Amino acid sequence: MKNKMITSRDDDFAKWYTDVVRAAHLADYSSVKGCIVIETNGYAIWEKMQEILDKKFKELGHVNCQLPLLIPESLLRKESELVEGFAPEVAWVSEGGDKKLDERLCIRPTSETMFSDYYSTHVKSYRDLPLLYNQWCNVLRWEKETRPFLRSREFLWQEGHTIHATEEEAMKETNQMVEVYHWFHNEILAIPSICGKKTDKEKFAGAEYTLTNEALMYNGVALQAGTSHYFGQKFSKAYDIKFTNQENKEEYVYQTSWGTSTRMIGGLIMVHSDDYGLVLPPRIAPRQVVIIPIGNCQEVVDLANQYEQILNQNHITTYIDDTNKSIGFKFAEAEVNGIPVRIEIGERDLKEGEITFTRRDTREKIKATLDIDVVDYVSHLLDVIQHDMYERAKKRRDALTYEAHNLKQMEEILNTQPGFIHAMWCTDKACEEKIKEIRGCKSRCILEGAKPIDDKCVCCGKKADKLVVWGIQY
C-alpha cells in the first residue's frame, strides 16, 4: 500500500519530490526564506557522504582547514570574472556590533578569493608546493527560486582548493578530482554519471575550464554533480600568489578548485526513490538494516539481539525497532526512511525455521532458513541491492538518452520526454543561446575525444566536431 503522505511520482514529480523530503524527515522549510532545516535523517546521509569523501580526499594527500565565512568586498573584486558571476547572488553584511561597517562583507558563495588571499602570504618556494587544501563549510547564494537540497540559499559543501608549481600537475589534479566524484556517484551513490568538460558559457566564473559530472534524474532532468575547475594562473595573478621555482625565478602558481554539496541528497532522492518514500543505496545508507521482532517471545527477542550485535560488529549498521508502534507502522516507517534491508523475526516463522528479509529497493520478500550465516547473507544482499540500483538507474538513464541531428528533433525530444541529448556543436555561443530557448535546454558537457555522430552543428548546420550532451537542468 503506497504511502498516503506521498504524491505519486508519475502524477506530479515536483510534488512527489518534496513529499519524500518531508515524509522521510530529510529537510523542512525554515522561517528564513530559501533556507532549509536539514533534519536528522538528511544530515545523517550528509555525515556518511562526508565520511566517505573525506577519507578519499585524505588518501590523496589533501588536508582540511577552515577559512572565514565573510569576504571583504574589495578582496572579492580583485578577480573580475568571479565577481561578475557571483555578485548578483551574494548576501552582504553591512552592520556589525551595532555599527555600520566601513566596508561591506559578503557571505562566501565560494572561497577562491579567500584561499587565494591566504596562499599569497604562505607560499615562497617550489618546496612549499603543492598545497592541497579542502574545507567543509556552509556557503550562501541568494537564489530566487529554491527547492530543498537542489537549490537552497544556504547549503553545505566541501570546496577543495589546490595550488601547484606546474600547469601539468594542476591539470592532473583537476582530472583526478572529477574522477573522484565520478567514483563517488557510481560506486557509492549508485548514480551513473557522465564526465565531460563544460562549454565556456557554462564553466565556473573565472575558470579556464570546468570538468563536470552530469547525472540524469528519474524524470529526465539533468543534475550537475561534482565539478572540478582548472584556473591556470588567473587567480594567482589577480591575488599575487608567487613562488620561486627550481630555476630560482619568480612564477605564479597554477590553481584548481573542486566541490560537491548537500545537493547530492536531492540527487539520491530523484534517481532512486519511489512512491513509498526514500530508497537509499546500501553504501550511503546511515542505517542499512532494521530488525523488526514480531511478538515478544524470548526466542524472537534473543535472535533479534544476536543478529543486531553480530551485524554491527561486522560493520553493517543495524538497529532493532522495538518501539510500541504497530507492526504495520514500523514497516511503513522503515520503508519511507529508505532502510535497505528489513529483517522480520516472528514466532510462527521461527517455529518453521524461517525468517523474512525484505529489500527496500524492489520491496521483494525473501524467506531464508535459520541456518544461514547472517553476516554473509546480509552482506551479499546489500551488494546485490547496490548493484541492482545502479543498473536500474543506468537503464533508466540510457533509455532517456537520445541523439539529435537538428533542432526539430531536439524540440521533439524535449517536448515529449526530456533526457540527455547527444548532438554535435560548432562551438558558437549563439547556438547554445538558441538551443536554450527550447525549454531552457543547456549544454551539460562536451564529451572530449568521443566519436562524432554527425559533422554538422545540431543548431546552425555548420561544420562541427564537438559531441555535446544537452539537457534541461535543475
Next chain:
Amino acid sequence: MKNKMITSRDDDFAKWYTDVVRAAHLADYSSVKGCIVIETNGYAIWEKMQEILDKKFKELGHVNCQLPLLIPESLLRKESELVEGFAPEVAWVSEGGDKKLDERLCIRPTSETMFSDYYSTHVKSYRDLPLLYNQWCNVLRWEKETRPFLRSREFLWQEGHTIHATEEEAMKETNQMVEVYHWFHNEILAIPSICGKKTDKEKFAGAEYTLTNEALMYNGVALQAGTSHYFGQKFSKAYDIKFTNQENKEEYVYQTSWGTSTRMIGGLIMVHSDDYGLVLPPRIAPRQVVIIPIGNCQEVVDLANQYEQILNQNHITTYIDDTNKSIGFKFAEAEVNGIPVRIEIGERDLKEGEITFTRRDTREKIKATLDIDVVDYVSHLLDVIQHDMYERAKKRRDALTYEAHNLKQMEEILNTQPGFIHAMWCTDKACEEKIKEIRGCKSRCILEGAKPIDDKCVCCGKKADKLVVWGIQY
C-alpha cells in the same frame, strides 16, 4: 635549544601564545578583521575533538542536524533576554541578491531561537519527546578585541539543543552534558576543570541557570570551557513549543542547550605548551608518533616502515618524516608541532641494538632495546604522557588556587600572581560589581554544596553561604 620563532612564555605570555599559534601552523590572521584562518594543524585538532565528542553525544542518544545560518530579526526578538545579551554583538545582513531586504537577518551568534522555532512546529505529543539534537557549525559574535581561538568573531562549535517533557528530565540532561565536558577536559585534553554554577550575572542570556567548566591557564587566567544551560519553559513560552502530556493536557516543553568550541584549542596551548612550541596530550593529538630515520641504510628504513605499519594498525597514529630536511630541522618541527612521541632510528644505534624515544612533554630521551614490543611500549608511553600532563596541569592549577576572606587579600593575590580564588559570597550583584573593579575579576562559578570557608562575604562582610571561585578571565 629553544625555538627562535617563539617568545619565552615567562617573558611575555600573550606574545608567547600567538607565537605558538603561528609557529605550529594552528591559525593565522585573515583579511577579515577579527576572523582567523584555522590552518591545517589547528583544524586537525578540531577534527579530533569533533570525533571524540560526537561519538560521546551519539552514545547518549543525541542526533545531528543543521539549521540555517541566518535568523530573521523578528524571530530573534521574541525572547527579550537573549536579544539583550546578544544584540550588541551580532552581524546583520541587510542586502541579498542586489536588493535591500525587507527584514534584517542576523548571522547566528547561537541558535536557541532557530531550534525553538523549529521545535514549535514539530512537537505534538509527549510521545515525540525528548528531542536530543545537536549541530556542528560556525557562529559569529562581533567581538571588539579578538585573540586567535580564544575570542574570534567567527568560531566553530557544537550546540546541543534538547527539549523534554519534564523539568526533572531537562535538568538531568543539563547536568549530564556539563559532566560530558568535564570528562572531555580531564580525560582527553588533560585539562583539570572545575564544574559549578554560574551566578545570575554571569549565566547565559535567557537561561534559568548555567552550569560551567572552568579551567585555569598556565598564567593563572581562567578560561570558561564547555557550558550547559537549563532554560526551563522560558523559550518554549516565547516560541510556543507545546505538547500534549500523558494526562492529555497542553504543556510547554522544558529545554536545555550546551556547547563547546574551537576555543578549547586555545586552552590546550595555554595549559600545556612551552617555549619549544605546542605540546599535545596524546589522546587529542592528530598525529601521536613521528618516526625519524637517521641515514638511509636498508635496516633503518625497514624498521621505520615496520614500526609505522604496526603502530597504525594498532590505532596509534604514526608517520615517518622521510623528507629531505636536516635531522635538526625535523626534530624542531616535530617539537613545535607537539607530536607526543618521537622515535629516532639510526644506523649506529641499531648496531648497538638500541632505538631512542623522545617525549615531547618533558623532552626526555629514553633508550630502548630492539626486543621491545613496540605497540605495548608506545601505548604505555602515551598513557604515561597523558597522565603526567594532567598531573602537571593540576599541580599548576592547585598552586595557583587561593583562599581569600576579604577584598584586600583578593587584591593582593590578583596583583601578584592571579589564579582561582575561593571566597564566600552573599549573592548580592553589587559585590560582584565591586570585585570586578579589581583587574576585571569575575565570579567563575558557585561550588554548590561545597563546605563554606567562612561565614562572611569576601566583599561586603555580610552573612554569606555560597562558596564561589573567582578569577580573571579570557
